Structures are given as C-alpha cells and as structure tokens.
Amino acid sequence: MRTALLQLTSSDDPAQNLGLVRGLLHEAAAAGAGFALTPEVTNCVSMSRPHQAQVLRNEAQDETLSGLRDTAAKLGIWLLIGSLAVKSDPPEDRFANRSFLIAPDGEIRARYDKIHMFDVDVSETESYRESSGYAPGTRAVVAQTPFGTLGLSICYDIRFPHLYRALAQAGAQILTVPSAFSPVTGAAHWESLLRARAIETGAWVLAPAQTGTHPASTGKCRSTYGHSMVISPWGEVIADAGTEPGLTLVDLDLNAVSKARARIPSLTHTRSFESP
Numbered sequence: 001m002r003t004a005l006l007q008l009t010s011s012d013d014p015a016q017n018l019g020l021v022r023g024l025l026h027e028a029a030a031a032g033a034g035f036a037l038t039p040e041v042t043n044c045v046s047m048s049r050p051h052q053a054q055v056l057r058n059e060a061q062d063e064t065l066s067g068l069r070d071t072a073a074k075l076g077i078w079l080l081i082g083s084l085a086v087k088s089d090p091p092e093d094r095f096a097n098r099s100f101l102i103a104p105d106g107e108i109r110a111r112y113d114k115i116h117m118f119d120v121d122v123s124e125t126e127s128y129r130e131s132s133g134y135a136p137g138t139r140a141v142v143a144q145t146p147f148g149t150l151g152l153s154i155c156y157d158i159r160f161p162h163l164y165r166a167l168a169q170a171g172a173q174i175l176t177v178p179s180a181f182s183p184v185t186g187a188a189h190w191e192s193l194l195r196a197r198a199i200e201t202g203a204w205v206l207a208p209a210q211t212g213t214h215p216a217s218t219g220k221c222r223s224t225y226g227h228s229m230v231i232s233p234w235g236e237v238i239a240d241a242g243t244e245p246g247l248t249l250v251d252l253d254l255n256a257v258s259k260a261r262a263r264i265p266s267l268t269h270t271r272s273f274e275s276p
C-alpha cells in the first residue's frame, strides 16, 4: 500500500491547519497514496491553555475532524489523524490527545487516547506538563484495515516498550507513532527509540511528526524536532523527512513483517520470571 506521511508545522489556528492538511492530502492521493498519516496535535500546537480552551472543541463539534473525514471520503483514502486536541466530556475538564482512524467512506474506525503523559523537564529552561492540560487514556487500541493491522500510539508512548509488545501480540503489523517531539530529546533519542520498537516487534513503524517553529498568536512559540520516519520491520530507516514540512511517500510491504518475525521470533519467546 502506498503510504504518505504528512510533516507539519501546525500553528495554533485550527482552520488554517485544516486548509494546509487538505492540500497535502490531495497531493498524496494524486501521487497514488491509499493511506495517509498526520502528526500529533494536527489541529493546534499551542503552549497556552487559555488559547486552547478558546479554540478547541469537543469531538462532535470539531471542524478538523469533520473536515478531514469529508476529505478522506472524497479522495477514497484511509487516514490516520495522528491526533487532535479535543475537549473531553464533563466532569473531566482536561483535553484529550486523541488519534482517529478514518476509513475511505469517511467513518471513524478507531480512536486512541494517548496513555503516557509528557511531564518532563527537558532542560533547565524547557519543561512540559502534559497531564495538566490533557487527561491520559487507559486503553491500548489495534485496528484492522485491508492493508494490515494497525497498533496505535502517540509520541511519548514510544518510551514505553511494553505497550508496543502488547500491540504486536494483539496482531499489530504496523505501529503508528504520530509525534511532536522536543528538539533536544529528538536529537538524542527519536531514531533509536523508533528503530528499537520496530526491531522488538518486527512491525513497520510509521512516525509522522511536527517540525520547526510553530507560529503562535498568543504566548510563546513552540519548536519541534521533525524527522518524520518510516522504519522497516527489520529496523532499517526507510525514510527520514528532515526538517521541512511536506509529504513522504513509501510503499509498505507486509511480507517484510513475516520475514522479520521468521528470522527473529522473539515475539513468541516471552517467558515469565520472578520479580528481582
């Protein structure tokens, strides 16, 4: 299946971001892609909770979701919206960081709420407290498509290998890791983490990313690492998008999954052991 990763520099204006994503999806479909993926927080990259509270909507009212469902249906493609920041149902007053898998008929086939929250001091001047704004998910998700079984995850989840082992053991052949990685940790860890998860599971890893300096109408601009990547089930870097926004196209071959797993059947070699 020809697959397109969209690398974005999303701003904090959801309407503007929707227009850019639609343009890239048209290009992807024209290039023969039947599956496209967008990064984490496709609809809004913002460091300002008050701004997010003003521009974000709950799922039913979210115009990025309805707009992209419409585009996927018009183009007849599968679409993983890496994530949208959406308002949760009361009494929860934090947002959800939620992936959506859209089928070529425009229907939502799967949802996944990011489980692991990035509450980290990256450097002396750069801190993130994702759990202050977002409520974590509690459920791992796999989804069937005609081109393979997807295992869904988001960004900081990549640091928790047991999630990916569980997804692979539940049948996932393609792991999705839409991200907005910090430049500092991206340079140090991004490629190694993605390659490790591919090697451990013998699955394709598709990691569409936010990149660059994100324009903000209020508060501080945020920067992200970019380098959207496709990793083969054997752990090879098949594509690295660098730091410019745009499209990356690859042809996914599911035979590579069974080949990698036949060579190293570690997924079937789990043993239980006493805790240390």
Ligand SMILES: O=C(O)CNC(=O)[C@H](CS)NC(=O)CCC(=O)C(=O)O
Pocket: 040, 041, 044, 045, 046, 085, 097, 117, 118, 128, 129, 130, 155, 156, 157, 159, 180, 181, 182, 185, 186
């Ligand atoms: O804040 C939002 O609106 C959406 N959430 C994110 O962008 C999250 C939390 S700040 N980013 C990450 O998880 C980066 C992880 C990372 O960089 C690492 O693991 O090193």
